[in-house]
Amino acid sequence: MSIRIGIMGYGNLGRGIECAIRQNADMELAAVFTRRDPKDVHILTEGVKVYPAEAAADLRDEIDVLMLCGGSATDLPAQTPEYAKLFHVVDSFDTHARIPEHFAGVDAAAKESGHVALISVGWDPGLFSLNRLYANAILPEGSDYTFWGKGVSQGHSDAIRRVPGVKNAKQYTIPVDKALEAVRNGENPVLSTREKHIRECFVVAEEGADLKRIEQEIVTMPNYFADYDTTVHFISEEEFLRDHSAIPHGGFVIRSGQTGWEGENKHIIEYSLKLDSNPEFTASVLVAYARAAARLAAEGQSGCKTVFDIAPAYLSSKSGEELRKQLL
């Protein structure tokens, strides 16, 4: 029997989940829930209905795992504990500093109601976290490095759009090649913020706007750009739509460590992602973990869990025997 998935919130992530379900023969989309008027939400899957968010509780018996696609700032801190009372849930909560607090709230709700809740699933937190854990456990003596990009930072793009005179903007975070190479060479460099990433901005200005002033406001913006080498390119709206509509991202997790009686041998463990579509890839991770959630639930487990708590075999549709034969 298929795992029946519900999607709460139909933006880029929700749509990515819909696409990912189509690639997994053991899953089906059961329902999409939205805070908008359902009539205005057009999904891709034929024969599946869009419901108002409030209708979710009534559809409990038709959904095995509910995917929560809200934002980490305000949506998920309320939604995940709330829906964990009714459903097995998966979220992509990504505010690293607030994970312990989010975990505690979700765990209480999920344990009380007997549901499985997987939080902070995606690639960072998520796959990058897994690689940090594995690499640290294997090489206890060493240094960790995480680089992001090349990719679009939504938060930084938004910050640029708030500058007066800016009509549209996209910001790319790019790792500094020299820093990456030093890490890969086992040099264990101590890297400042400026030495790790550069920021490249593509800006469509309002007609007649003072470009010098806009550029100055961007590159000196505290927290967002002041600590980085930032480049600003002014481009036409046409060029913007043609070349900067995608949402690529990616990055690198590297551990550089040593072994031997006196630490005489060096080792580099590197994990990297190069993604054409950040939301679709994140959605694909969430869907694999939805399979794990359904299986843990079937075993009678409950409570809040993260990627650290899930044995890899739970993510795959293959049996243990198939996995050992084909992938081990």
Place this chain on the structure above:
Amino acid sequence: MSIRIGIMGYGNLGRGIECAIRQNADMELAAVFTRRDPKDVHILTEGVKVYPAEAAADLRDEIDVLMLCGGSATDLPAQTPEYAKLFHVVDSFDTHARIPEHFAGVDAAAKESGHVALISVGWDPGLFSLNRLYANAILPEGSDYTFWGKGVSQGHSDAIRRVPGVKNAKQYTIPVDKALEAVRNGENPVLSTREKHIRECFVVAEEGADLKRIEQEIVTMPNYFADYDTTVHFISEEEFLRDHSAIPHGGFVIRSGQTGWEGENKHIIEYSLKLDSNPEFTASVLVAYARAAARLAAEGQSGCKTVFDIAPAYLSSKSGEELRKQLL
């Protein structure tokens, strides 16, 4: 309380385990067992004894996890089921094609005696397998690529040493850059054996040997070299000892897949290792999984398991709370 580790077999891998234990504060070396005369085996850890292999059973109560460091061809198929009757064990069985059979034998022994047995731990099988599984579960539509090297192939070095007139030899397996780049670019190439790896050999010949004949015998050797572009360098014994005494290795696991309603977005997941010492790194993986074995045993679990069955958190000495705060 520390996890007390026993080492069965003190070659490169056993010595690597001894070194790795020293890097993990929650572990201690309890005993080393050898099939040689214990008097001839000199270990690094002060105050720890070397015993004959047959003494292992008598030391059952002093060892939490026994690490089996024999070879995959003949040692482990017999040793792992045998010792799983007496101990929680970890092995690095690496004959991919015979894993299902090895699993079955070990599982029966471990279940009957109530022990945990982790098999095929290391980096391939092991970490590479994990990355194949994660990447396949996340991107069900795509292609897998594994490249090995640059590194020393023990089997191929041995094969060269069997050629008459060869005194010593070392063979390096090297991924072909062009093939790696094509995979990273998402071209999904179909690669022949020759297109993926080249083989470079450093050979010390006996005095007066016919070098042309040796070279010819190497490059045309079926299974080992005939299907590859192979280079043979004749060097002096002095140069051999100076430049080719290390045992480096590594490699790349890459999955190239697509997402989207029509598979319109491409993604590359890449995992790579660059290792100064293959046996020491493998040993470090084994030791992290020994921690998992001890914890599973403490939970009352039993039977044969692989890296696929172990939740990542079990590998780390940190608590779930610490992991979520520091690494998620």
